[in-house]
Amino acid sequence: DAKTTQPNSMESNEEEPVHLPCNHSTISGTDYIHWYRQLPSQGPEYVIHGLTSNVNNRMASLAIAEDRKSSTLILHRATLRDAAVYYCILRERISGTYKYIFGTGTRLKVLA
Amino acid sequence: GAVVSQHPSRVICKSGTSVKIECRSLDFQATTMFWYRQFPKKSLMLMATSNEGSKATYEQGVEKDKFLINHASLTLSTLTVTSAHPEDSSFYICSAPRPGGPDTQYFGPGTRLTVL
Numbered sequence: 001d002a003k004t005t006q007p008n009s010m011e012s013n014e015e016e017p018v019h020l021p022c023n024h025s026t027i028s029g030t031d032y033i034h035w036y037r038q039l040p041s042q043g044p045e046y047v048i049h050g051l052t053s054n055v056n057n058r059m060a061s062l063a064i065a066e067d068r069k070s071s072t073l074i075l076h077r078a079t080l081r082d083a084a085v086y087y088c089i090l091r092e093r094i095s096g097t098y099k100y101i102f103g104t105g106t107r108l109k110v111l112a
Numbered sequence: 113g114a115v116v117s118q119h120p121s122r123v124i125c126k127s128g129t130s131v132k133i134e135c136r137s138l139d140f141q142a143t144t145m146f147w148y149r150q151f152p153k154k155s156l157m158l159m160a161t162s163n164e165g166s167k168a169t170y171e172q173g174v175e176k177d178k179f180l181i182n183h184a185s186l187t188l189s190t191l192t193v194t195s196a197h198p199e200d201s202s203f204y205i206c207s208a209p210r211p212g213g214p215d216t217q218y219f220g221p222g223t224r225l226t227v228l
Contacts, residue, residue, distance in 0.1 A: 032215060043116075043205045043219035044156070087155070091215055095169055098215055099146065100207075102156040 003027070003090045009107040012078045020073040020106050022088030027068050031091065034100070035062065035073050037084040044087065047073065083110045115139065116208050118220035125196055126228055133191045133223045135162075135206030141186035142208035146217070147179075150203040162189040162206075196227040 005023045012018040024033065032051050036044040048055055048062045050071070055062040061074040075082055087105040091098045119134045135145055143164045148156040160170040160181055168181035178200075180192040193200050203224055207217040 034216065036217075036219070038156075041203075041222070041224070043118075043207075043222045044217075045219070046216055049216055085155075097144065097161055097169070099158055099161065100217060101158060102148075104155050 003092065003101065004088045004103045006086075006088055006103060006106045008104060009109065011109045011111060012075075013111050014080060015077050018075040018078045018082070018108065018110075020075075020086050020088075020108065021070065022072070023070050024088070024090055025069045027090055033062070033064060033068075033071050034089040034091070035060070035086060036089065037082075037086045038105070039084045047086070078108075078110045080110050080112060083108055116206065116218045116220040118204075118206060118223050120223060121221065122224040122226075124226045124228065127197050128195055130192055130194045131196055131225060133193070133204055133206075133225070135189045135191070135208075135220055137187045137208045137218070140208075140211045142189075143186060144209060145183065145189040146207045147181065147189075147191050148205045148207070150205060150222075152203075156205060159191075162191075164189075193225065196225070198227045201225055201227045 032049050034049040035047040038044045048060050050062045063072045085105040085107050089100050092101050115138050117136045125131050145162040147159045150156045159174045160168045162168050162181045162183040164183040170176045183189045203222050205222045207219045210216045
C-alpha cells in the first residue's frame with residue numbers, strides 16, 4: 001500500500017507559488033522523500049528528493065518537516081507547463097528490492 | 113534528453129495476439145528495471161521487477177504467464193503481453209534506477225496499448 005497521502009487536486013494561478021503537501025507518517029529513518037510529476041501521456045519525471053534538510057533545485061524546493069512525517073513541494077512560480085500530476089513517493093523494500101509504490105498523487109491545474 | 117526509451121510508443125492489436133514492449137536504458141546499465149501499468153486517470157501500479165540474468169519478480173495479483181518479462185541484457189528489458197484482451201489496454205511504463213543512487217529512477221515515456 002502507498003505510504004503517502006496527498007490531496008487529489010489543487011489549483012493555482014499562473015506566476016504564483018504553489019505548495020503541494022504530502023503526509024508520510026510511517027516514514028522510516030532511512031527513507032528518502034521523492035517527488036515526481038507526470039504530464040499527460042508521458043512517463044513520470046523526477047522533480048526533487050530529500051532526506052532531512054530542505055532541498056532546492058532549478059525546478060522546485062522541498063520543505064521537510066522536522067519530524068519528517070510530512071513534506072511540501074514548492075513551485076515558486078507556476079507556469080502552464082507545470083500542470084501535471086505530482087507524486088510524493090517513499091520507496092518500499094519488497095523482497096529485498098527497493099521499489100516505488102505510487103499513491104494517488106495531486107493533479108495540479110494552473111490557471112492562466 | 114531521454115535516458116530510458118520505450119518502443120513502441122503506441123500499439124494497437126487484435127484480441128488474442130501477443131505484443132512485445134521494449135525498455136532500454138541509454139548510456140547506462142541497469143541490472144534492475146521496473147514495469148508499471150496505468151489506467152486512465154489512475155496512478156501507476158507496479159507490475160514487476162525485471163532482473164538481468166534471473167527471473168522477474170511479480171507483484172501480487174499480476175499474472176506472470178500473461179505478462180512475460182525478459183531482461184536480455186544490461187540495457188534492455190522486454191514486456192510481452194500474451195493473448196491480449198481489451199482489458200489489457202493500458203499505458204505501460206518502465207523505469208530504471210539512476211546509476212550512483214540515491215535511489216532515484218529514470219522513467220520511460222510509456223507505451224499506449226490498445227487491444228481491439
